[in-house]
Amino acid sequence: MLSAAFNVNGMLWRTSPAATELETVVMDWLRQLLGLPEGLFGVIQDTASASSLVALAAAREAVPGLDARQRGLVxxxxxxxxxxxxxxxxxxxxxxxxGVGQEGFRKIPVDDEFRMDAAALDHAIAEDRAAGWTPFAAVATVGTTSTTSVDPVPAIADICERQGLWLHVDAAYGGSAAILPECRHVLEGCERADSLVMNPHKWLFVPIDLSAFYTRRPEVVRAAFSLVPDYLRTPEDGLAPNLMDYGVSLGRRFRALKLWMVLRAFGREGIVERLREHLRLARLFREWVEADPHFEIMAPTPLSVVCFRALFPDHDDEGHDRLNDEVVEAVNATGEVFLSPTKLRGRTALRLAVGNIRTEERHVRRAWELLSEAAAARRP
Ligand SMILES: Cc1ncc(COP(=O)(O)O)c(C=O)c1O
Structure with missing residues (x-):
């Protein structure tokens, strides 16, 4: 409410020094919480989609001899x-x-725990080079959307270094886990990334929208995005950061205040306590699923999302998909909980995601009751 009501526009340092300065401060606090190296440049974007767009634009800018900014790609x-x-x-x-196009985006297969197969990445890059492509960027995911799997970032970083690719890490959801000492390993290797995004608006209790974008190479991001007409020149240029130079939009809301508020309100200990509880609730739910012969687990649970499905005797895979779709619709229609399904290896999987600051054990228990009832109602 305050961030909206102050109606600050942080496009330039001059238009709101406080917004720019606070953004620098809170992004550094968050960097420390995540255990990322000192000296990383951090800037707030609206969403992870925007952060990853900025990352890939910088990666494109870094391709030697391309100069897409000036010449385009044609x-x-x-x-x-x-x-x-x-x-x-x-x-x-x-x-x-x-302008890279869908043809310019290659999907790398995953292993049986839904993590990128690094050897397949290496092979794909070599194959593409031989076929005349210019490989320029690889994106590793820490906490995938469907199952929260964590790609092998150290191995991917080795490949990117050897092959001269920009490494971007999408830790939009999973990055928060690194605040817990016992989960710090999820960001292993990320200190070698050229850029990284994590979203405090996903699993760090900040109201949407707030995406934290970090880079080791801010000068490349700036080279990709900075365009300063006469009416945006100020005496501070070159002395203080103008955050409009690190993304698409000129106008910038006072998002830093929201992150400041969350970090100050809960502190490291308060955040750790809540994230740890979320992980416990996910493990607890997983145990209930595992113990019930009418359900099965569909993927490992490295973080706070459990993938599972209800089982229906005498039904093939299509029948299972249809009935699980019905189950999730019925459960969502109660208005008490909301789950979103996904497909894993072509089959419908239901996902229970714990991440809201108000989620307690009683809510997870209620979700399990509703799921069990909806599934039982569809068995003979
Ligand atoms: C891994 C991952 N990356 C990116 C996104 C996109 O996030 P945003 O809505 O902030 O663009 C999501 C959203 O679910 C996600 O799970």
Missing amino acids: GQARLRAYASEQAHSSIEKAAIVL
Whole structure:
């Protein structure tokens, strides 16, 4: 409410020094909480989709001799970016927006735990180079949307270094886990990434929207985006950051205040306590599913999302898909809980995601009751 009511526009340092300064401060606090290296440049974007678009635009800017900013892409080398087949659609969308195109985006297969197969990435890059493509970026996901799987970032970083690709990490949801000492490993290798996004509006209790974008190479991001007409020049140029230089939009809301509020209100301990409880609730739900012969688990549960489905005797895969779709619709129609399904290896999986600051054990228990009832109603 305050952030909206102050009606600050932080496009330039001069238009709201406080908004820019506070953004710098809170992004550094968050960096420390996540255990990311000192010296990373952080800037707030509206969404992870925008952050990943900025990352891939910077990756394109970094391709030697391309100068897409000046010359566009027509008649130029054909660029290719890579992410796992479980990566969020925002990565492919960024490729579309940047003129790389869907053909310039290659999906890399995953292993049986839905993590990118790093050897397959290496192979794809070599194959594409031989076929005349210019590989330029790879995106690793820490906490995929469907199952929260974590790609092997250290191995992907090795490949990117060797092959000269920009490494972007999409930790939009999963990054928050690194605040817990016992989960710090989820960001292992990310200190080598050229850029990384994590979303405090996903699993860090900040009201939407607020996406934290970090980069080791702010000068490349700036080279991709900075365009300063006469009416935006100020005496502070070159002395203080103008955050409009690090993304698409000129006008910028006072989002930093929302993150400041959450960090100050809960502190590290308060955040750790709540995230840990979410992980406990997810494990608890998983135990209920595992113990019930009428349900089965569909994927590992590294973080706070459980993928599962109800089982129906005498039904084939299509029958299971149809009935599980019905179950989730029936449960959602109660208005008490809301789950969204996904497809895993072609089959419908239901997802119970714990991440809201108000979610308690009684809510998870109620979700399980509703699911059990809806599934039982569809068995003979
Ligand atoms: C891994 C991942 N990346 C990116 C996104 C997109 O986030 P946003 O809505 O902030 O663009 C999501 C949303 O579900 C996600 O799970």
